[in-house]
Amino acid sequence: MPQEIYNFGAGPAVLPKPVLAQVQEELPDWHGSGMSVMEMSHRGREYMGIIAQAEADLRTLLAIPENYRVLFLQGGASQQFAMVPMNLLAGGRAAYVETGIWSRKASSEARRFGEIDVIASNATAADHAVPRQESWQLRPEHRYCHIADNETIDGIEFDFIPELGEVPLVSDASSNILSKPLDVSRFGLIYAGAQKNIGPAGLTLVIVREDLLGKAGPQVPTMLNYAVHAENASMYNTPPTFAIYVAGLVFRWLLQQGGLPAMAEINARKATALYAAIDGSEGFYRNDVATANRSRMNVPFFLRDSRLDGEFLQEAGQRGLLQLKGHRLLSGMRASIYNAMPEAGVRALVDFLHDFAHRHG
Ligand SMILES: *Cc1c(COP(=O)(O)O)cnc(C)c1O
Secondary structure, eight states: OOOOOEEOOSSSOOOOHHHHHHHHHHSSSGGGSSSOGGGSOTTSHHHHHHHHHHHHHHHHHHTOOTTEEEEEEOSHHHHHHHHHHHHHTTTSEEEEEEOSHHHHHHHHHHTTTSEEEEEEEOSSOTTOOOOOGGGOOOOTTEEEEEEESEETTTTEEOSSOOOOTTSOEEEEOTTTTTSSOOOGGGOSEEEEETTTTTSSTTOEEEEEEGGGTTOOOTTSOGGGOHHHHHHTTTOSSOOOHHHHHHHHHHHHHHHHTTHHHHHHHHHHHHHHHHHHHHHTTTTSEEOOSOGGGBOSSEEEEEESSGGGHHHHHHHHHHTTEEOOBOOTTTOSEEEEOOTTSOHHHHHHHHHHHHHHHHHHO
């Protein structure tokens, strides 16, 4: 039997095997249409069915309330760093909570568009935690408050949904959306680049409460205006048709697994097993994040002796454990264990962690 391959990359990331098989099967001729999804008109009957089903399944998975719109956009999460303030700031002030590299990028981009208050930050904290909400300096005039629910590079995840009263909560959920049930009604806007936990790169998902639409000024480019995309059902121009189709298959697959409650259980088991292996290594490996905020999706860890990093990665690769090299800003290792990473992949990684430490400890 050929060796199983497990891809721990942070993004673009692993997709469910059954989804890839279905894409392969349907690639040249989608459901007898005589065409690949890639070749279809986005306004044709077939494709309108595909995108409508994708949205319906996403709404089912997240129980998205009626007064929220789902937008299928492009530009990545990085474009949302600008689109959020362009659409919601309207010359006012906004609050940002910084918990890692992505939320810091979001706040610095937002500064191009208005007054930005960093109302809480873990920049100086040695414990790598999410600042408790009691310490946040939120003000009623803040047009919104931005968080990154899961910091993909730092491995820091919120363990609570902030309660902000009238101030809309905006969340970058790129790397943990669909990993567990989420009460969408607590948010004003949620965005996510698809290539972590949804589907192929090129698609960006935005879920936005209707009353937040239409606040963009006249200088905001058409393509960067949420209201334009909402009015045109993500068809103002050509949407990323193929990426939306694959995302739709992932939504279907998630429903077949038992939806997000089932995924949350599996994800908790995977993360618990991996952190236990790191913590139980007597310091051979270490993860610095405060226990309550350890990401269930992205697990950065460091070898006590970084001179072994190269050997670790090489041996892991020989065992079919791929893309474990940490982000270039932090170095060390990072294992991303999104929905599509099977429990067997985490078991294989845990076995390797034990074995490597045993031989080199
Ligand atoms: C990957 C990532 C981004 C950047 O996404 P792009 O789609 O590459 O722009 C932003 N925020 C978070 C939390 C991410 O994981």
